[in-house]
Amino acid sequence: MQPKDAGTSADASASANWFRSSSPAMKSLVIVRTAAMAVVFAWVVLLSAAVAVLAQTPIRDGLDRSIKPGDDFFRYANGGWLGTAEIPAGQSSYDTRAIVSEKTNGRVRDLIQEAAASRLPKGSVGQKVGDYFASFMDEDGIEARKLTPLADELALISAITNKASLSAYLGTTLNGEVEGLVSNSDHIFGLWVNQGFEDADHNVVHLWQGGLGLPDRDNYLDSSPKMSELRAKYQTHIAAVLKVASIADSETRAAHVLSLEIRIANTFAPDADAADVFKQNNPWKRADFPVKAPGMEWDAYFKSAGLGGQSDFIIWQPSAVTGVSALVASESIDAWKDYLRFHLFEHYASVLPKAVAAERFAFYGSILSGAQQAPERKELAIAATNGALGQAVGQLYTKRYFPPEAKAKAQVMAGDLITAYRARISNLTWMSPTTKEKADAKLSALEVIVGYPNTWIDYSALDIVRGDAFENMRRAEGFLRLRNLAKLKQAVEPVEWPINPQTPGAVIMFSPNAEFFTAAILQPPYFDSMGDSASNYGSAGAGMAHEISHSFDELGNIYDARGRLGGWWTAEDRDQYHAAAAKLVTQMNTYCPFADICINGKQVLTESIADLTGLLVAHDAYVLSLKGKPDLVIGGLSGEQRFFVAFAQRWRKIQSEAALRKQIATDTHLPGEYRSNSVRNVDDWYKAYDIAPGDKLYLKSEDRVRIW
Numbered sequence: 001m002q003p004k005d006a007g008t009s010a011d012a013s014a015s016a017n018w019f020r021s022s023s024p025a026m027k028s029l030v031i032v033r034t035a036a037m038a039v040v041f042a043w044v045v046l047l048s049a050a051v052a053v054l055a056q057t058p059i060r061d062g063l064d065r066s067i068k069p070g071d072d073f074f075r076y077a078n079g080g081w082l083g084t085a086e087i088p089a090g091q092s093s094y095d096t097r098a099i100v101s102e103k104t105n106g107r108v109r110d111l112i113q114e115a116a117a118s119r120l121p122k123g124s125v126g127q128k129v130g131d132y133f134a135s136f137m138d139e140d141g142i143e144a145r146k147l148t149p150l151a152d153e154l155a156l157i158s159a160i161t162n163k164a165s166l167s168a169y170l171g172t173t174l175n176g177e178v179e180g181l182v183s184n185s186d187h188i189f190g191l192w193v194n195q196g197f198e199d200a201d202h203n204v205v206h207l208w209q210g211g212l213g214l215p216d217r218d219n220y221l222d223s224s225p226k227m228s229e230l231r232a233k234y235q236t237h238i239a240a241v242l243k244v245a246s247i248a249d250s251e252t253r254a255a256h257v258l259s260l261e262i263r264i265a266n267t268f269a270p271d272a273d274a275a276d277v278f279k280q281n282n283p284w285k286r287a288d289f290p291v292k293a294p295g296m297e298w299d300a301y302f303k304s305a306g307l308g309g310q311s312d313f314i315i316w317q318p319s320a321v322t323g324v325s326a327l328v329a330s331e332s333i334d335a336w337k338d339y340l341r342f343h344l345f346e347h348y349a350s351v352l353p354k355a356v357a358a359e360r361f362a363f364y365g366s367i368l369s370g371a372q373q374a375p376e377r378k379e380l381a382i383a384a385t386n387g388a389l390g391q392a393v394g395q396l397y398t399k400r401y402f403p404p405e406a407k408a409k410a411q412v413m414a415g416d417l418i419t420a421y422r423a424r425i426s427n428l429t430w431m432s433p434t435t436k437e438k439a440d441a442k443l444s445a446l447e448v449i450v451g452y453p454n455t456w457i458d459y460s461a462l463d464i465v466r467g468d469a470f471e472n473m474r475r476a477e478g479f480l481r482l483r484n485l486a487k488l489k490q491a492v493e494p495v496e497w498p499i500n501p502q503t504p505g506a507v508i509m510f511s512p513n514a515e516f517f518t519a520a521i522l523q524p525p526y527f528d529s530m531g532d533s534a535s536n537y538g539s540a541g542a543g544m545a546h547e548i549s550h551s552f553d554e555l556g557n558i559y560d561a562r563g564r565l566g567g568w569w570t571a572e573d574r575d576q577y578h579a580a581a582a583k584l585v586t587q588m589n590t591y592c593p594f595a596d597i598c599i600n601g602k603q604v605l606t607e608s609i610a611d612l613t614g615l616l617v618a619h620d621a622y623v624l625s626l627k628g629k630p631d632l633v634i635g636g637l638s639g640e641q642r643f644f645v646a647f648a649q650r651w652r653k654i655q656s657e658a659a660l661r662k663q664i665a666t667d668t669h670l671p672g673e674y675r676s677n678s679v680r681n682v683d684d685w686y687k688a689y690d691i692a693p694g695d696k697l698y699l700k701s702e703d704r705v706r707i708w
């Protein structure tokens with residue numbers, strides 16, 4: 001399956017690599033780029049300082065009532081805002097997503113700093129959060145320790161003398177990828193404990209390719225001058241790090257490290273294959289390793305990885321396991337040792353003396369990402385705390401900003417969406433009866449979890465000590481790794497949260513069959529638990545229903561009700577679906593924001609179907625929620641009108657012409673204005689606003705697209 005729902009540009013991956021252990025938002029990008037099963041997106045969330053009571057609910061702001069809704073619904077709903085909003089200096093766009101990230105980041109920053117200042121009781125969640133942050137901020141203490149915190153690890157690397165001891169050490173680097181699918185640049189294989197692709201009853205070990213300091217395989221294999229230059233700069237960076245580590249002859253050694261990484265890159269699957277879930281589904285038994293991948297001393301490797309008793313594995317890219325294992329035998333032990341030293345420094349750069357972090361920024365920040373200056377220490381400390389203690393920070397965040405009543409209300413809305421979607425499936429004309437049964441079973445099994453986990457991670461076994469940034473980071477990693485490995489002995493848990501509640505976003509897990517909507521995304525104007533219900537359904541409801549629909553569309557139909565791989569649409573279903581969708585392609589092809597460029601309807605089809613489905617399902621759910629009672633008129637707008645305005649306001653955005661052109665050329669989502677135009681296909685929008693022939697957005701009934 002191809003990742004969906006977020007940018008996949010090279011810029012994103014480069015900056016993601018640099019920020020990979022610091023910024024949660026950037027982490028999301030990494031997840032999207034590498035995920036086979038998780039789809040992460042960031043919603044647009046607007047701020048509201050306080051939860052408003054209904055009587056005080058502001059009328060949805062930013063409208064331009066001088067514009068006729070039927071002529072330009074996007075500008076009717078957003079004209080006031082569009083007229084005053086400005087793109088911040090240095091940015092190419094501005095939207096509610098940017099505002100919300102800033103708002104949410106501010107809240108999280110304050111919570112963490114308050115915890116650090118409060119000196120809370122030892123062992124409490126607040127103490128761990130506060131002390132983790134304070135330790136990370138203690139730059140003098142970090143500087144004073146010099147490189148001594150690495151002494152034991154460096155001694156272990158120095159003690160490597162042969163294939164067996166190298167294999168054993170490599171095993172210790174197999175960290176649990178705690179967010180599930182973060183790309184691993186500093187250890188040769190990535191680990192994820194999750195159910196099997198075809199076995200929903202047991203958690204197994206998923207292993208995938210890793211160990212490259214540059215973001216992409218092509219960075220190593222492309223012979224163009226541009227890539228050769230990048231590699232030369234990377235080699236200089238490796239040499240600089242080895243020099244900081246007081247390793248003699250750093251230039252020559254850096255050349256060997258780079259050449260080892262080039263050989264590792266050669267074993268990587270091509271990008272399209274690496275992301276193809278059907279090609280990832282390669283079950284191996286433990287006994288297969290020495291036969292299929294000779295070279296590594298696998299007993300030593302798995303024992304030190306904590307996987308000594310494990311019998312079942314899924315190898316996402318067999319060429320990498322086979323290839324890297326062979327390199328363990330064929331490459332010089334010294335090159336491997338320098339490779340490990342270099343990546344050890346890279347891994348802990350943020351909690352080592354400034355010289356290490358500065359060199360890391362010089363390459364990943366400046367050269368790869370084009371950043372002018374390093375992020376403030378405080379921002380890195382906040383992000384590191386969020387990364388190490390995500391659900392601890394999440395508890396502080398939700399306690400203040402997303403109380404149980406908000407969770408309960410959002411869960412009711414999710415229930416209405418499921419009920420509405422079920423009715424839509426049963427009424428479909430293009431889906432065969434047997435396929436409908438499967439869709440219905442999948443919908444019944446789907447876990448939609450809102451706000452925050454029903455059970456939080458118990459951090460009591462994790463000791464966080466003020467003044468010990470390095471060990472705190474190491475202990476937190478060890479804690480999460482053990483927690484991950486423990487899942488191998490536990491039942492498959494369909495409600496394991498793959499995203500922090502304080503991150504504005506959502507995750508679709510096809511396997512297991514679950515979707516997660518965070519507390520940080522369920523805030524005004526998307527969702528206000530004390531506010532206007534029509535707006536909640538039109539905004540957050542439509543967004544949630546969009547994501548739910550992906551579990552049943554061309555993306556999701558390859559996973560069944562229990563998250564097992566295997567398509568359940570018939571060829572006939574697919575043909576009929578495409579026939580129904582053709583009309584939408586034609587409709588979107590007519591959108592031409594510039595004289596020389598129009599929308600490519602096929603490119604944005606899957607996402608646009610999800611937009612329309614989300615809108616229809618959310619509307620049905622809104623009607624259900626009224627239970628036959630008429631809604632209030634607020635600010636002169638009926639409930640129906642507020643529902644559609646809230647939908648159009650989801651897509652509020654201003655951007656430079658260059659950014660818009662780039663979006664049209666590369667994005668699988670329509671520009672906001674046209675996403676808002678989904679209303680043209682919804683009969684109830686015509687009723688709500690008395691849209692009539694002659695209005696510019698008017699479509700004859702037979703021209704309105706009906707798919708789900």
Ligand SMILES: [Zn+2]
Nearest residue numbers: 005550607610
């Ligand atoms: Zn989508």
